[in-house]
Amino acid sequence: xxxxxxxxxxxxxxxxxxxxxxxxxxxxxxxxxxxxxxxxxxxxxxxxxxxxxxxxxxxxxxxxxxxxxxxxxxxxxxxxxxxxxxxxxxxxxxxxxxxxxxxxxxxxxx
Amino acid sequence: xxxxxxxxxxxxxxxxxxxxxxxxxxxxxxxxxxxxxxxxxxxxxxxxxxxxxxxxxxxxxxxxxxxxxxxxxxxxxxxxxxxxxxxxxxxxxxxxxxxxxxxxxxxxxxxxx
Numbered sequence: 001x002x003x004x005x006x007x008x009x010x011x012x013x014x015x016x017x018x019x020x021x022x023x024x025x026x027x028x029x030x031x032x033x034x035x036x037x038x039x040x041x042x043x044x045x046x047x048x049x050x051x052x053x054x055x056x057x058x059x060x061x062x063x064x065x066x067x068x069x070x071x072x073x074x075x076x077x078x079x080x081x082x083x084x085x086x087x088x089x090x091x092x093x094x095x096x097x098x099x100x101x102x103x104x105x106x107x108x109x110x
Numbered sequence: 111x112x113x114x115x116x117x118x119x120x121x122x123x124x125x126x127x128x129x130x131x132x133x134x135x136x137x138x139x140x141x142x143x144x145x146x147x148x149x150x151x152x153x154x155x156x157x158x159x160x161x162x163x164x165x166x167x168x169x170x171x172x173x174x175x176x177x178x179x180x181x182x183x184x185x186x187x188x189x190x191x192x193x194x195x196x197x198x199x200x201x202x203x204x205x206x207x208x209x210x211x212x213x214x215x216x217x218x219x220x221x222x223x
Contacts, residue, residue, distance in 0.1 A: 004152075032209045043200055043214045044153065088152050092209045096166025097143065098202075100152030 002027045002093045006101035015110050019076040023089030023101055026070070033065055033072045036088040038103065044088055048074060079108045112137065114203045114215035122221045123191050131186045131218045133201030141165075141207050142184040144176055145200040147217075153200055159184055160207055188220075196222045 003026040013019040021035075032051050036044035048063040050056045050072065056063045062075040072091075076083055086103040093099060115134045123129050135142050141160040145153035155168040159178035173189045188195055198219050202212040 034211070036214075043198070043217045046211055046213055049211050090152075095208070096158045097155035097168065097208050098145075098153075098212060099155070102150070102152050 002091075002099055004089055004091050004099050004101040006087075006089050006104050008102055009105040010107050011104055012107045012109055013079050015079060015081060015108055017079055019079045019083065019106055019108070021074040021076075021087050021089075021104050021106065022071060023073065023091075024071045025089075025091045025093075025099075027093050028067065028070065029094055030067070030070075030091050031094050032092040033063070034090040034092075034098065035061075035063060035072075035074045036090060036100075037083075038086045038088055040086075076106075081108045081110055084108045114201055114213055116199075116201050116215040116218050118218060119216065120219045120221075122223060124223055125191055125193060127191050128187065128189045129191060129220060131188075131199050131201075131220075132183065133186070133203075133215060134183045135201075135203030136213060139203040139205055139213075140182055141204045142178055142182065143202045143204070143208065143212060144184070144186045145202060145214075146170075147198045147200055148196075156186070158208060165207065191222045193222050196220060 035048040038044045050063040064073045089101040090098040143158040144156040147153040157176040158166040201215045204212045
C-alpha cells in the first residue's frame with residue numbers, strides 16, 4: 001500500500017515567520033511530488049512541483065525533496081495571513097494517479 | 111487561458127438516483143482525472159483518462175463510471191447513489207498523465223439525502 005503521511009495540525013505560525021510543512025511517503029519508487037494549497041470550501045491549487053533531490057524555490061515557497069529519507073517538505077517564508085489554508089502533499093508513485101496525504105492545516109497569526 | 115471547468119457547482123440528489131458530472135480540461139491538456147474528496151481527507155483517485163482511454167481506476171465500486179470525449183472533456187457518472195457518495199468531486203487536467211502537474215477545477219459539491 002503506497003501511502004503519504006502528513007501531520008494534520010493545526011500548525012500555528014506568527015505572521016512574518018517561516019512555516020515548515022512536512023510529508024513522508026512509503027515507496028522509494030516515486031517519481032514526482034506536489035504541494036497543493038486548499039482554502040476552506042475551495043478546490044486544491046497547485047503551488048509547487050518537484051521531481052529531483054534538493055531544493056526548488058518559487059517566490060516565498062521552497063520545496064525540499066530527499067528521496068533517500070522519503071520525505072518532502074514545503075517552506076513558506078514571510079508568512080502572511082492569506083497563507084492560512086490546508087496544504088496537501090501529493091505523490092505520484094509511477095502509476096496513473098496522485099496519492100494525497102490528509103493535509104496540514106496552517107494558521108498564520110497576525 | 112481558461113482553467114479547468116466543472117458543472118454543476120452544487121447538486122442535491124436522493125438515494126438511489128443517478129448523477130452525471132462534467133469537466134472540461136485546460137486547452138491542450140489531453141488527460142483528465144477524477145477524484146473524490148470528503149471533509150477532512152485528501153482527494154481519493156477515481157479514474158484517469160488519457161486520449162479517450164481509461165488509464166487507471168481507483169478503489170471505487172462499479173456504480174462509478176466515466177468517459178472522455180474527442181474534445182477531451184469528460185463525464186463522471188454515479189448510479190444508485192448512497193448517502194456516503196456525498197462529497198466534493200474534483201476533476202484534474204494534465205498534459206499527459208499523473209506524473210506531471212495536475213490542475214484542479216472548482217469541483218462539484220454533491221449532497222445525497
